Amino acid sequence: MELDVTGADTGPVTVRRCLPAGSEQRAAELYWDAFGRKLGPALNPPGKAVPFIAAHLNADRAVCALLDGQLVGLAGYQHDGRALTGGSSCAVLRAYGHLRGLHRLLLLSLFERHPAPGQLAIDGIAVDPLVRGRGIGTLLIEEAAAVAAEQNCREIRLDVIDTNPRARALYERRGFRAVRTKRTPYLRGILGFGAVTTMHRSIGTKE
Template sequence: MTEIKHGLPSGMESAAAQLYWEAFGGKLGKLLGPSQRGERFFCETINRSSIIAATQDGELLGIVAFKSDGEGFSRAGVKDLFRHYGIGAIWRLIPLAMLERSSAADTLQMDGVCVSASARGKGVGSALFDALFTYAHERDYRYITLDVIDTNPRAKALYERLGFEATKTEGTSFLKPLLGFSYATKMRRAL
């Protein structure tokens, strides 16, 4: 049976970082890779405010991350980048800043959703979104926003089925070779 929990329990940091990297390593790999380094970075800078899905015996099945107090899935700052990447943090700052998102006070900004391969197609993603919608509604948000990249049309189709609508598209310009995608579409769902 799947349990939905608010907040990442202690001891699940590594599993959460691994799952997040599995979902977003293709997008973040050139900036924060290789894989082991990226996973370690997220493990050590994780923001516990995510909503998670887990089995009763503690296997992590999925995560929906969102901005909380200005921090998304990771609470990393410039010092953390330098601690993990040394002088190489300098060239990472601008592209990472381009990926950073903020939202109006009445809007909850998502920072990613990921479901383990073994749990896909079993309702885990739907349960996570239901929990996120409830969380946002209880805190009087009027909207939820997210960004989806052009190389992930399946995710965009899912978000549209959940009631999200495209509001804006931003190109990656000269950073496309580094980021691996041409544009991101901002989507919004009214609550």
């Protein structure tokens, strides 16, 4: 499924499913640009983190935005036990070493989310800064919603941190509602945020 939206000064943005072959590095760069501050304590330095992410992506767990054939945005989702970003504990230890890898595994475990039956979880939306403000995030959300509907999910879930009010405002405009907030002020100094709000949207509800 594809959807075109024409910008004022560039060509159409095309939304499609799955990462295009050969775009893993670009996808990892976008993901790191969006979430590097949060993931940094677990995966830094960037020169190691980006290749690690690129090597452990599940291409079929993404919806993507392309501009002139170049990946400019993506939304990863988790369903049936698989998410866009992967990498086993053994892979982390191989990449970072056993001594330095153990505390990284502990930090990564803080980000684990397990959707309930009937849920599709969006676990990351990343858009190139140069094309933000063109509605690409909205297109990615709606394509993920279409995937959820086809998989007979009853709702979409996502989590937003307290330091990203712009993202939360977008989600609220697209029909998401907050269902709970987990406050972890003791992690603010380590991860840069002190609360995570879980939001749900029923399938078929847009605004």
